[in-house]
Amino acid sequence: MSKGAAVTLAMGLVFVGLLGQCYGASSPLQVGFYKGKCKGVDVEAIVGSVVRTWFFKDPTITAALLRMQFHDCFVKGCDASLLLDGSNSEKTAIPNLSVRGYDLIDAAKAAVEAICPGVVSCADIISMAARDAVSMSGGGRYPVETGRKDGTLSLATLVNLPPPFISVSDSIKAFQQKGLNVVDMVYLLGGHTVGVAHCSLFQDRLYNFQNSGQPDNTMSPLLRFFLRIRCPQNATVDNTVNLDQNPLSSLIVDNSYYKQTKLNRGILQIDQQLALDPLTKDIVTAIATRFDFSTKFGQAMVKMGAVEVLTGSQGEIRSSCRAVNKKGKGQ
Structure with missing residues (x-):
């Protein structure tokens, strides 16, 4: 492609992106997936309450959660594999050593598990928490799509994130x-x-x-x-x-x-x-x-949140965001 054609393409995409919806209609996820699945309790409100408590203590948590979602979604898709502990898990890869916010996700997971165990995935909690933090930081409150399952594989060798000096x-x-x-x-x-x-x-x-x-x-x-x-x-x-x-x-x-x-x-x-x-x-x-x-x-953010997601019979709903449910998998 010539440079002139590339510029024209980029400009065309500007107007498509600015005037049209940025995410596809074919996503297996949906807004309000957990409605009616948690004893009549609003799952997103529970997560939002945890994020609000954290945010008032440390408003820089917004950047941390955005980075967490990006680093998770760009390695094997948005499956919360970044959250898994292990000597060779994604957490141990150099680009992820400075990722933070794990304690917030743990707290949100514990809050929803106390009400409806085994229902809400860690992958969805990441997405909801990032959205809530963005809203609290002056950004718009966008409608999060949910319905993800959690992955069971997390390997540092799979981490290949775009570096800050990339062209x-x-x-x-x-x-x-x-x-x-x-x-x-x-x-x-x-x-x-x-x-x-x-x-x-x-x-x-x-x-x-x-x-x-x-x-x-x-x-x-x-x-x-x-x-x-x-x-x-x-x-x-x-x-x-x-x-x-x-x-x-x-x-x-x-x-x-x-x-x-x-x-x-x-x-x-x-x-x-x-x-x-x-x-x-x-x-x-x-x-x-x-x-x-x-x-x-x-x-x-919604479009990125739908990257290579696990749904239906794929993946699992972890009891703890730091470990897979079945011993021996994921590390």
Whole structure:
């Protein structure tokens, strides 16, 4: 495909994504799956109550839950395999060592198990919890589809997540392998509107970008100046910085992330390249200037939540999110 054709395709997808529904009608999941299945109790309200308690203590839990769902869904689909303990489970893979929020999911699982044991999957709890946290952080409350079963296999060797220095074209390919298009990708990376990144993930951009001996010239010089203070070249501590460099919205789920990348204030390489690459820059511009980010972000989250799900007779409903029900499976 020529560059011009690729740009045209990207622009066409912008309008499809902005004007149409972002997730397919063929999903085996459904909104309200648990209605009538839990002694008349609203399962989503139970999970929401747990998330609310956690959120008031630590509003950064939103970024943690978004990351958890992304890391789970991109490895063998949205089956809560990330939650399984084990010496060689997905948790032990390097990209997952900094994933957090497991205790919240445990608490939500315990709350629903106390009322209706063996009914609600851990995979669905991840999806519900992420949605609730997004809503509490100023994002829209999108309708979560449920009905997933939990997987029984979790192996670190299966973890192959897109790195922060991935090119836009390779990132598009990675998302396409999961049935997600370029518009979905750009919206989902908008989850970086909350959360932080360790200096080690972008330090080369400050000092020696791609072994050039020079910093990344696509980064704002003023931002680079302040980041060098936070991330000294020979630091012994791996500090963190906000992915959304607008201090007024770094904990709010909104389109500020895109506005910052338009100002060359993206932190991770992939963040900044989204605003510069011909395949995605027009999508970024559209999102940065529109007022429906919450709706479209929610639709992209629902679509990601349907990736390679286990339903019906597949998988199981775990009693504990950290272990499979049948001994000997999953590790």
